[in-house]
Amino acid sequence: MKILIVEDEIRISNLLKIYLSRESYQVTVTDNGDDGLAQALQEDYDLIILDVFMPGKNGFTVLEEVRKLKDTPVIMLSAQNEEQGLGLGANAFISKPFSPGAVVSKVKEILSAKN
Numbered sequence: 767m768k769i770l771i772v773e774d775e776i777r778i779s780n781l782l783k784i785y786l787s788r789e790s791y792q793v794t795v796t797d798n799g800d801d802g803l804a805q806a807l808q809e810d811y812d813l814i815i816l817d818v819f820m821p822g823k824n825g826f827t828v829l830e831e832v833r834k835l836k837d838t839p840v841i842m843l844s845a846q847n848e849e850q851g852l853g854l855g856a857n858a859f860i861s862k863p864f865s866p867g868a869v870v871s872k873v874k875e876i877l878s879a880k881n
Contacts, residue, residue: 767812768792772802774820785866799823818844829854839876
């Protein structure tokens with residue numbers, strides 16, 4: 767299964783990539799909203815992990831654009847604004863700071879419900 771991580775904090779994206787790769791997911795990482803949106807629309811991912819505040823388009827804008835064309839499950843990451851993300855169609859919201867293991871558990875939960 768393919769997962770896209772759109773996160774500008776390299777330490778966080780690398781950590782998530784390590785944890786998800788250990789679970790045999792194919793992981794692609796982008797570090798800004800513009801590239802993340804392009805990647806999300808260009809490829810078919812099974813799930814997107816999307817930060818809210820980052821360079822280029824913010825996560826809410828990326829989510830809105832993705833939802834116009836795709837129903838790919840999205841987990842949003844941020845220290846705030848949970849209601850807005852869920853209102854725009856995010857499947858889950860995880861507050862920073864978080865445990866990478868908790869993110870992996872949520873990914874598995876969403877993907878198993880999808881299949």
